[in-house]
Structure formats: C-alpha cells, structure tokens
Amino acid sequence: MNFAKIDCHSVMKHICESLDEGLNSEKCKEIKKHLDECEGCQNYFDSVEKTIEFYKQYEIKLPEECHKKLMVYLNLED
Amino acid sequence: MQESILIEKGKNGDRKALSELVKLHENTVYNFAFKICRDKDKAENTMQETFLSMLKSLHTFDGNSKLSTWLYRIVVNHCLMLARKSGNNEFVEPENEDELYDNKYFSDSRMLPDKIAENNELRVILDKSISKLSPEYRAVFLLRDVEELSTEETAKVTGLSVPAVKSRLHRARAFLRNEISEALKK
Ligand SMILES: [Zn+2]
Numbered sequence: 001m002n003f004a005k006i007d008c009h010s011v012m013k014h015i016c017e018s019l020d021e022g023l024n025s026e027k028c029k030e031i032k033k034h035l036d037e038c039e040g041c042q043n044y045f046d047s048v049e050k051t052i053e054f055y056k057q058y059e060i061k062l063p064e065e066c067h068k069k070l071m072v073y074l075n076l077e078d
Numbered sequence: 079m080q081e082s083i084l085i086e087k088g089k090n091g092d093r094k095a096l097s098e099l100v101k102l103h104e105n106t107v108y109n110f111a112f113k114i115c116r117d118k119d120k121a122e123n124t125m126q127e128t129f130l131s132m133l134k135s136l137h138t139f140d141g142n143s144k145l146s147t148w149l150y151r152i153v154v155n156h157c158l159m160l161a162r163k164s165g166n167n168e169f170v171e172p173e174n175e176d177e178l179y180d181n182k183y184f185s186d187s188r189m190l191p192d193k194i195a196e197n198n199e200l201r202v203i204l205d206k207s208i209s210k211l212s213p214e215y216r217a218v219f220l221l222r223d224v225e226e227l228s229t230e231e232t233a234k235v236t237g238l239s240v241p242a243v244k245s246r247l248h249r250a251r252a253f254l255r256n257e258i259s260e261a262l263k264k
Contacts, residue, residue, distance in 0.1 A: 008184045013175065017248045040184040044255075050190045051255045052223045054204055055113070057194050062108045066122050070104060073126050074133060076097040 008034075011041045015048055081145060089137050096136075099145070100129050107149055113220050114157040114213065116205045124160070128152045143234065147227070151235045154217045161213040169212035172253040183256055190262065200262075207257035211250060218243055219250035 014031050035041050071077040079095075081102065087095035107128050112121035131152050139148060161169075172178055194200045208216055214236070221232040222243065233243045 009179050009181060012179045012184055012252070013248075017244075019251070038184075043189065044184045047190050047259055048251055048255045050192075051251065051258055054190075054194050054200065054258070055208070055220070055224045055254075058113075058201065058204055059109055060112055060118070060121075062105050066108065066125070067104060069122075070100065070126055070129065071097065074096075074100065074129055076093060076100060078097075 008038060008041050008044075011035060011038070012044050015041070015045050019048065019052075082141065085136065085139065085141070085145065089139075096133060099132075103146060103149055104129070106146060107153060110150060110220065110225065111153050111157065113208075113224065114153065114216055115160065116209050120157075120160060124153055124156045127156050143231075147231055147235060150221060150225070150227070154221075154235055157217070158213050168210075170210050170253065171212045171215065172249045175249070178249060178252040178256065183259070190259065203258055203261045207254050207261065210257065211253060214238075215246050215250045215253075218246040219254065222247050223251070 011031055011034050014028070018028065035045060068077070079098065081099070084095045084099050084102075088099055104125065108121055108125045111124035111128070112118060115121050115124060128149055132149065139145065191197065191200065194204070208219075211219070217236050218232060218238070221227045221235055222229065227235065229240055229243055229247075232238075232247075233240045236243065238246070
C-alpha cells in the first residue's frame with residue numbers, strides 16, 4: 001500500500017509548499033493518496049488553510065477621524 | 079475616473095485627483111499597515127508616511143507596476159524601519175524545518191473554528207502569533223497569502239528573490255499554523 005511509503009512529516013511539508021499550486025501535479029499523487037487515508041494530515045491541511053483564511057478575514061475599519069487627519073496631514077482636505 | 083488618468087492629473091499637481099487617489103487606497107494601506115504592525119497607532123502613522131511619500135514621488139511612478147504594488151512597498155519599508163528602530167531582537171525566523179514540521183503537529187486532531195467573526199480570543203491569538211514572526215516573514219505571508227499578490231509581485235515589493243519568497247512563505251505558514259493550533263489547545 002502506498003500509505004506506508006510516505007510519512008506524515010513529508011506530507012506536512014508538502015502541504016505548506018504547494019497550497020498555491022493545489023495538489024494536482026503528477027508528483028502529488030502519493031501525497032494525495034496519503035492525505036485521503038490519514039486523518040492527522042487532513043486536519044493539518046485544513047488548519048493551514050484556515051490559518052490563512054483567518055488572517056484574510058481579520059480586517060479593521062479605517063476610522064473617519066483617521067481619514068480626516070490624513071487629509072489634513074497631506075494638505076488635501078476639501 | 080480611471081486610476082491612470084488620476085495619476086496623470088496628480089503628477090500635474092491636481093489636488094482633487096490626488097485626494098481621489100488617496101481615498102481609493104487609504105483603506106488597503108491602513109489595513110495592510112495594521113496587519114504588519116499589529117498596532118493601530120503605528121498603522122495610522124505608516125499610512126500617513128506612505129501617502130506623503132506617494133505625493134512626493136508620484137512623478138517618478140512609471141506605471142510599469144500597479145500603484146497599489148508601489149504603495150505596498152512603501153508600507154513594507156516603513157514597517158521594517160519601525161521594527162529595526164524598536165530594537166526588538168526577539169522575533170522568530172522560523173528556519174528550522176525539523177522543528178516546524180515536528181511529528182507532534184500532525185497528531186493534533188483538534189479542528190480549528192471556521193470563522194473569526196466576533197471571536198476576540200482568536201483575534202488576540204492571531205495578533206500574538208504573527209507578532210512573533212520577524213517582519214520580513216510577516217511581509218511575505220501577508221502579501222502573498224492575505225493580499226494575494228503573485229510570487230513575483232511579492233518578490234518585487236520585498237526586494238527578495240522568488241525562491242526566498244517561496245521558502246519564507248512556506249515556513250511562515252507552518253509557523254503560524256503551529257502557533258495558532260497550540261494556543262487554541264490551552
Ligand atoms: Zn499523515
């Protein structure tokens with residue numbers, strides 16, 4: 001079984017390296033196979049994606065006061 | 079009005095065009111500055127300096143890159159300068175991959191929450207985790223994964239080579255993922 005061929009350590013590393021390319025390349029087949037069967041690695045994959053998603057969701061609002069101060073600072077107020 | 083027209087007008091000193099350009103980008107600049115500094119006062123200061131710098135050197139802007147990319151670079155440089163000035167040497171440069179991908183991290187079966195909305199505990203953890211990272215790593219992670227610039231654009235903004243961007247990105251992902259998972263366990 002392929003499962004034994006590849007260890008979780010290399011899967012974890014691979015996940016972090018290839019999130020942007022997706023897991024579609026030829027060399028990823030074994031990784032995918034492992035990922036399908038290993039809950040630990042699935043959770044890891046999920047948590048790396050969520051980590052990125054958290055930082056994306058974390059936005060703050062520019063306070064009106066800051067905007068006004070900026071325009072004054074730049075001498076661009078109406 | 080199209081941004082390129084605003085830029086041309088701005089170069090000729092048109093105040094209304096300059097003001098429009100600032101309004102178009104102030105939210106992005108403020109948020110990005112906050113994401114790197116994790117501090118609202120520093121983010122405001124960085125935003126002011128970034129736009130001041132834009133006004134001073136808009137005439138050198140050649141339009142080969144996007145104006146937003148140009149602004150990102152000013153923000154990154156300013157934040158790196160602030161970090162250097164702060165004299166904080168405690169930042170982590172996650173270079174030890176054996177440690178980053180330690181087996182203890184995959185046995186972790188706890189699922190992370192789905193959303194951060196209204197979750198203040200998680201926001202504090204996100205702030206703390208990324209604040210530990212050295213600003214260079216932070217910048218790469220934020221530009222590439224959060225602001226979704228391409229690897230090449232990220233390299234341009236940070237002045238790093240493409241391979242250096244990639245390796246920092248992977249390590250930053252693993253580092254942040256580990257920090258957050260560990261913090262949520264407690
Ligand atoms: Zn595994």
